Amino acid sequence: MKKVFAVALGILTAIGGFVDIGDLVTNAQVGARFGLSLGWVVILGVLGICVFAEMSGRVAAVSGRATFDIVRERLGPRMGMANLLASMAVTLLTFVAEIGGVALALQLVTSVSYVLLVPFVAFIVWLILWRARFSVMENVLGLFGLSLIVFAVALWQLGPDWGELLHRMAVVDKPGDEQWRTWAYYAVALFGAAMTPYEVFFFSSGGVEERWTAKDITTMRANVFIGFPLGGVLSLAIAGSTAVVFGPLDAGVDTLGQVGLPVAVALGKIGLAIALVGFVAATLGAACETGLSVGYSISQYHGWQWGKYVRPDVAARFHLVLALVTIVATCVLLTTVDPILVTEASVVFSAVALPLTYLPILIVANDEDYMGGHVNGRLANTLGTVYLGVIVAAAAAAIPLMVVTRMGS
């Protein structure tokens, strides 16, 4: 019974923790402009993150070490540094976006300018990172993040033409008034949002925090293969809701306030209140995860003591990094830079950094010295290699598409 509860809890938190500010904004934007014609990218991205999260989780469970703890040792300091710099830059950008996202969500509740809320939010995030137990942080925020299921209910309540909606998803096409290059830009952005590097940083390091062993691989796989796809369904529901409400108006979505309006249209104040809880929980959870990911990767690269399972005075440098990155993120947001713009940039740069994040995972997961009998099988290697090809293509196309389309305008 305890095992069933653990699996169920893991799945629920994986669903609730899947969506972050990047998923919220990008899916809503894409839904309003392209309907569900890019829904297949979400499915592609979710399958990709499942493939690599399973690998990194397996590495953590078998070796007792986080994937990137091993990367430097296995691939040498040069590759380790390249991996660290690329993934770190994107994760830091995502951390800024998530803190901004929490502030924007609170602005919708209080109508106080998000800039004034940023220091308060940053302090709360730092306090959680410093004081809260790992499991409490992950489970509480993940479960509250489940409130975003309200988007699926809203979509059902809006009563769309399901046949038309699903047909759009099945055929590779775009609305007539959009250009293919803009369509391709958003495809790359959605892919980057679904496969954000921090998700595997956090997943593998979290496995070490929770002291996974080879016996936990089944539970871990259930979390990944059930939780993540259901999280992807939430992403599709967000896109579907904005497609139904904003699509006929021919209006775009550029703010978090607009993202919540379809829920208000469908379910009124109660639905909107639940969506707001979901916004705060999803962004706050992701802010904690990205903040920790920055601390994890820097500490693991340098071989410092890290993690929330050790006392702060034992992992002092790890906690110092957490405090410093929180200050940096606060300073960036206090320049009044638009958090939505930071979010848009973070998902595109995520796509750029993907090869440097995922190639080492594939290599380490194939190393018998670390993995013993749990090395990648043929299916994992085939999928991993195919995805690496897709990832390289997306990474190569990301910046040119961003320039040519002027960030999708």
Added chain:
Amino acid sequence: MSRRRLVVLAVVGLQTVVGCAPGTPDGDSWRIDAQRAVSDASSAVQSAELALNQSSEDRVFDRYLQTVVLDSEKALGAAGDHIAARQPPRSERERYDAVTGQIDAAADLVSAARIAVVDGETYRYDGLAKSLADAAEALQSLETDLEHPPE
């Protein structure tokens, strides 16, 4: 420093200076910018209208409505500033006036909506939503017109 390096430096310096000088965009480039500004403005107006209509039916919280309308006001300001700062080609002067004029008018309407929302003047919501719907329709019509060069 060799003569070749000096020539390269001079060319790069000249290109930089020329590149920084304001230029007149060609018609297509201006129309794309104008379309983008009008499209952004139209989206902002429609969001404000949608939020006001939902509020009239008691489906959104006051503070949420306030934030949505304020965001729309900011988006309209940004769209207006963006296109106003672009020098139109001579052939597009007339439409430049139409674009800036309609965006300004829409911005005034959304500002009026924001004032009504902050002051809690709920009886004005229906009238404002209707005016916003008309403004959005006009902006969409202008956006369609901008798809083609002036006749």
